[in-house]
Amino acid sequence: MTTLDAGSPAPAQATFRRKARAYAKLGKLSFYDYYLSALVAWTLLVPALRDEPRVLGMLVLLSLGWVGVVAATVTFDDVTGYRDGSDQRNYDPSQGELRSRERKPLLDGHLTVREAVRFGYASIAWAVVMLAAAVAVAPQRPWWAVALTAMVLLTSVQYSHGLKFSYRGGQELVLFASTGLTVLIPFALASGDASGLVLAEAYLFGLWSLLVSVYSNINDLAGDRAAGRRNMATRSSDRGYRVFVAVLTATETAAVAAVVAFGAVSAWFLLFLAPVLWVRARQVRTGLAAGDPLTARKLGIKAHRLGVVVLLAANLVLAT
Template identity: 60%
Template sequence: MTATEPVSGGVGAYARLAKLAFFDFYLSALVVWTLLGPHSRLTTRGLLVLSSLTLAWVMIVAATVAFDDVTGFRDGSDRRNYAPDQVALRSLRRKPLLVGEISVAAAVRFGYLTTLGAVVLLAAAYAIAPYRPGYVVGLMVVVVAVSVQYSYGLRLSYRRAQELVLFLSPALTVVIPTALLTGRLESRTLVEAVLFGLWSLLISVYSNLNDIEGDRLAGRKNVATTASPEGYRVFLVVLTAAELAVIVYGAMRVPVLAVALAPSAAVRGRQLYGWITASDALTARKLGINALRLGVAGLCVANLLTVG
């Protein structure tokens, strides 16, 4: 398929291109909503701001993964990483460019349109927010710029910045709305933002282990492709320990977090142990998704019990 071929895919193909089935990135909205005071959670203005921002995150992710698929299609890494022996855990239908449902030109156009949509939604959220700290504008620029250039433009994920982007963008989806809706950033907000960023990262760093050969051939420089197996094992241990340290720090101020996040921490331990003993990257990735969902549920319960 070339860039000049017509688009054959419908709404379903574009939904798969945007990875809409992977909704976990947007669970940050629940964390932010529970961080608000009880009297602020159901205000029309607050719900409009939070809804606009969440739709903006959807647009940013859609643009990011569309551009990533374009790059992966062009350099051949997606075809190598989605080999037939991976179909049990990784469906080829997640890559509409590979199966010929969408052309490269259409995917690029989709990426630019969703980026524009995200910018409009972010501007609207800022305009109607009850608080408008100036630094939030800078954070919005950062989250758009680094996300959409993950594999396109500056190609940050090819220049040793992949892990930084995968942590920073999710973390900012907690920071930005909380700042706009409360006018301040407390240590609790930063703790939960860091946790959400780490939880997102601890999905991708295991997935990357399955893509090492394809990514190396494509010239992608991340920790997985540049570190030794022993070095990467240390990297995973450090990330897991960092998550535990942040949980302990948060629990020192809000003790209920220790109980609320215990299920997530248990799954995280199973994820790391399972990888060290079995080296099954995609199963570890699935456990990372489960840990994130349990973690979000734990944060929401703790926030509802203690905020305000």
């Protein structure tokens, strides 16, 4: 065996690892926030359902399905952003501390467009299989929950591909609905119905995701306009968009207050959510008053993750 032959497996293994890392970045597998919805839904269930094997199996399969949905959505978004040049403009290397360009493997040539498209369609296939299996094993299958499951898949993967909702004025709605419904759907498939508290927490979960992207859109305004993307930021004046973000933010406090006022949960819920509202106030001050949208975006991610921890605790203590 020659020296070259002896060393040949190492480069092949290194290439495989590089490709695997690139696909993981393309599918944003490290951005786990979306998948925390299963935990929120689980804590909202009555104790008798929480250890039911079919419920636990459904939650696992749904979460695996959402992984495929998200991977397909962000992959096709990256492909479209690479093709129209918006990602090249929006992901300036100088902003690396606040927004890593490494999450865009197409920009640095670690993957080709063809490889990314294949990965996107494979992710859709994975999502279809996992979501169908989740519905099949679910203890309950109300028609509207099954329909919403299909809707999340069909609308999400066409966020920047196919019907391209994010380029035609539907960006905010798709981001909000597809995220929030991942709380409502598993609860419905486990219990067969919904409640005021479930609807409120689904709203909060979707809103928390949206209150990350709306600040990204301030930073991406020039690139998105050049690419022809029509969202609230590109269609509004600077003042109008700031009002839009402020109103969205205010609905978070309104939703928390409403769920208490209508008796869906005790007033202690307000105290549980207080740390999230404090971070949100910092986000508004940083992004809208100080004009630092990328730092505000990071605060939005912090608020989302803190919010999930708070909801889990509040549900286990109060909702039961």
